[in-house]
Amino acid sequence: MGIIRVNRPAADRNAFEAAWGYVTSIAKGMQLTMKIMLKQLLKLEKSETLEWPEQPATYSERFKGKHFLTQREDGQVRCTACFLCATACPAECIFIEAGEHPDHRIEKYPVRFEIDILRCVFCGLCEEACPVDAIRLGPEYVMAGSAGDKWVYTKEYLLARPQLQGGIASIKVENDKHPAINKIASVENNKSVVRH
Amino acid sequence: MSKQVSFTLDGQEVTVPQGWTVMQAARQEKVAIPHFCWHPGLKVAGVCRFCLVHVEGARKLEISCNLVVQPGMVVSTLRDEVKQAHKWALEFHLLNHPLDCPICDQAGECGLQDYYMEVGLYQSQMTRPKVLKPKALDVGSELVLDTERCILCSKCVRFEDEVTKTGALGIFARGDRSIIGTYHGQKITHQYQENLVDICPVGAFTSRRFRFKQRVWFLKEKSSICPGCSTGCAIKVHGKPEMRRYFRVKPEEDQSVNGHWLCDKGRMTLEHLNPEARLMQAARWQAAQQAWEFSPQTAPFIRELAQEIARLAPQDIALLVSAQYTNEEYAEFFDYFVKQRGITQVYQWREPSEARDDFDGLLLRGDHNANTRGLMAALKQVGIKAKIGDQLEKCVAAKPQLVIALSPEISFTAPSLPEQLAQLNSLARVSLWTTHFSASQWTQLWQLLPLRGFAEKIGTVTNYQGKTRVLKEAFPPVASEVLAISQIIAGLHKEL
Amino acid sequence: MSSLFSPEIRQKIEHYLQRYETRRSAILPILHCIQDEYGWVKEEHVLALEEHYQLPRVQVEEVLTFYSMYRQQEPKQFRLMLCDNLVCTMMGYKEVDSAIRGHLQEYQHKGKDCPFSLEKVPCLGVCDGAPAMLINKTRHLNLDANNVVAILKNCDTLATGT
Amino acid sequence: MEKPKIVTRFAGLADSRSLDTYLRHDGYQALHKALAMKPAELIELVKASGLRGRGGAGFPTGLKWSFVPKDAPEKYLLCNNDEGEPGTFKDRYILELSPHMLVEGMIISAYAIGAQKAYIYTRCEFYEEIAWMEQAIHEAYRHGYLGANILGSKFSFDLDHYGGAGAYICGEETGLISSLEGKKGQPKLKPPFPALSGYLNKPTVVNNTETLAVIPWIVQHGPEKYRAIGTEKSPGTKLFCISGPVKRPGVYELPLGYPLQKFIEDDAGGLRDGKTLKAVIPGGASAPVLTADEVAKVTLDYESMANAKTMLGSGAVIVIPEGQSMVELLKVTVDFFHHESCGQCTPCREGTGWLSNVMHGIYQRKAKLKDVEKMIAIANNMEGRTICALSDACAMPTRAIATKFGDEIRSYIQRGNHG
The missing domain is CATH 3.30.70.20 (Alpha-Beta Plaits)
Incomplete structure (x- = not known):
């Protein structure tokens, strides 16, 4: 480590020369702005601006938005209440209460599964930690609301959201491993992951 | 003193009593030898075959749990062949073990998980x-x-x-x-x-x-x-x-x-210990509403108690004490009330039906109070002669104006607690210091002061053998209004 | 005393309990004796042994499940114990096995009650006569696909005869 | 080579099992002689004869006896007649020939070690043989060879029979002891060894039937005569069982050091139906296999077998003909040990199951080529890691077949992969 000495820029020769430089630069910039504005006004070029919320926005497939819980084929929650997401969560926003499942083969399931979304930092570590692919971060990004709204998402809300309108395949086939683990996961399965 | 034997364990000279196994010696020396079937309180079974060590001169690896230390023996747990053997022994254990970890309560303190992190083969052989x-x-x-x-x-x-x-x-x-x-x-x-x-x-x-x-x-x-x-x-x-x-x-x-x-x-x-069973705030009985009135402020209750103590002569005040508190708590309690305030009426509060000499042959004794001997010693200390026994009825019969009572902490040790409390109802003023509370069974006491549970305090108790043992570490109390006896006494001090 | 065991069995059990140094040693012979009498060892037998002879049920059950000769299911009249070990395999166990299976299947086709139960057992200690089979307590040696069927048919006539 | 008859001297006699026949052929003469000796002298005599345990491990019998503490009040002698090693049927043959030979041997041995009680532990599948043996014990009691003050001496001794219930592991000496105690036949942790703490935690000697059956002959004819037979380190004769597709399978008494090739070709008459020799398992299912080339070089004694990295074991020679699939044989072997593992020690319990699993995969041609190496790795890590030798007994033949016939197994798998 050391100090790098940089020469001071030479002082402008005179005020006029400096002012000229500024003015021409601004003019050059404005020229480009005007050109694009005119092109788009005359519909010669497509505008990148979306008229959100009337127009829907598209995000990358890997976008980490609002959480949802996947389901078994019979509609029950896949989550086995192993607490690994709660353990991994840096914001400590996941609360789980485990219980004995009436079905002998399932044994353990979450009686309560709650996410305090105001604390969530959308890091996606819960999704990474899950051994049974039960929690995922979905494509929903609109989470604005008012103080009176519920900011703790319950298991029921996370499990089946009518507003997703079936847009997300949150039902997972039993014993279907994550594609990265099980390369035989079909294209069909991959397609159904995220759709807007 | 039994004979001692010296041998070499991982290059260190170790001396242990004759007849010890290498496993026992390693445990004493804090050398970790992985094992499943060995337990210091049980006979050696030698079936998990995990605790293999290398002994110089031996034909094959030996299990340390059944290997009696011989003088001059050279034992190694660090050789590659030993480590390789441990890896495989674990692999054999894992072979038919289900992948239940997400739903298994043992996860996190599981021998298989812990050893896998330590000596795992890290490439699954099982297909x-x-x-x-x-x-x-x-x-x-x-x-x-x-x-x-x-x-x-x-x-x-x-x-x-x-x-x-x-x-x-x-x-x-x-x-x-x-x-x-x-x-x-x-x-x-x-x-x-x-x-x-x-x-x-x-x-x-x-x-x-x-x-x-x-x-x-x-x-x-x-x-x-x-x-x-x-x-x-x-x-x-x-x-x-x-x-x-x-x-x-x-x-x-x-x-x-x-x-x-x-x-x-x-x-x-x-x-x-958990909030459902606990008295979380000080309370007083509201006769008009026939209900308990809880208050987040304990200080007014202590002030009321102090005023009562000041108003009454010491002979009108009685102490009713159960044998479930620490020696330090008794010392402080009696020091204040008996020595400083001159109260001489001290009664023991015990389960009337207890079979004190019962013993199940292993651990559980009929005397369900953790500190009977400590209480007796504390009473003796302040010059009160007493024999072990329930004196609640005697206390009620004496009709004191004020009773300061240390309630039993654990309710299964005091099955007649609700009836005993009902007996106290006939008295004018009872200040019950207690850890737990039952809204359905308790009525009419003058005031309830919330105390810390056994996991929330440090101190000593004296068991049936006369051994004084330490409650070493304490959790923070379940609620901030839950007090130590010393805090209540300090409060009384301040008021008087 | 329990009426579960006949007086002869009770006498034998008492005899075995006296015969060895510890009562526990009698577990194996007693179970053999019960099995000889009833064909298999039922849960009630184990419980009766605990109740009347103080043989702990866990100890008896451990022995019962450990040793392969004890049966915990209702047996057929003829228990076929066919050796499937090294020498028998080399000497034609497979043909014998399929011949037996073929014969047993005939019962199914005819809808008749099959008097045989087939088990594979480890070496019977008669490898000079491989392939070998034990039917109940009788040893049959040098089997092949033909003579085994003859033996089974012979058993058949015995079965229908009684 | 001369073939002295020690155990088989009763072969071919009419009514050979009866006491009369036995007495006519010098029966119970050795007992008279032995009772006149001191127990310590008897142990020295057996030591001098160089007799080695015939059960499989070949441990010197006299040495084993000398480990028993002399002053212990209660001692036991157990006869291991739980013959279960695939390929072995010699002990059954002894009972078939003359059970009195065993009874006399046991009385002498019990006298030598000072045991008052002995058991003959027999596998329960030997229904007929058990009856013959019980008959012999009964006769011996009636004629005063067993019971109180045998033949007028101060020595009293009881002999009883105990039947197994179908567990190969009870042929292991401590497994046998557990079984005799009415427990699961799980081998006990050693140390303590049975000579110090065995049956009911009392000093116990467990000997194989054949070992005990030759004791009378040794006592009667003297250790020198026995030593003269066989080799320097493996003296005496031994019963060998030969099975497989040979012309005359059966039990043969041969002096130790007898050439294996000669045994197969001359005594057993060679392979039948014009088959050629592919391999030989020289000592029961747990012995590593010998290829046809190796067979020519070895002789039937403990040292020669050890040099060829296999073992004499119980002397069960299993002849494997050309055309026999080694994959099938290995599957059968591994399945057998999987079925018979007592489940106590983890490497054996899981290892035998694992090998069996892998082997079934190979047999069904659903395996990868590297599974052969995996089997060798599993076998290596099972061996020498358990209480008893069952795990070794499974590992050794697996490794031998997987190494010596690795190419055959691999091509078997490959043929499957290509349909």
């Missing part, structure tokens, strides 16, 4: 299906048995045979079809069931009480002394302070008292 066995069997009031997770270390069978001598467990069939269990799923009924959970190195036995309640890695543990009876077993209380909840009680090794074990009753003391 074939596992042997399937019955799961989630009900084998006792405190136990759930998963035979698939069992690694057949036989510790539980030996516990049943050697410690409780009930012989209820067996290993049936043979080879990798071997199944641990009771005869045709019969229930284990003794008082020491949860020890099976403790000694199980995997999640084959899990505790019904703790089942699915919490993952173990969230729990903090603090050393304490069991308040369930006069044996005073060393325990560890496991709780989650940020949740203000306690989840389980486990025994701590103490060869002079409880060895490695703890009875199920002792584990039930936990129920008296």
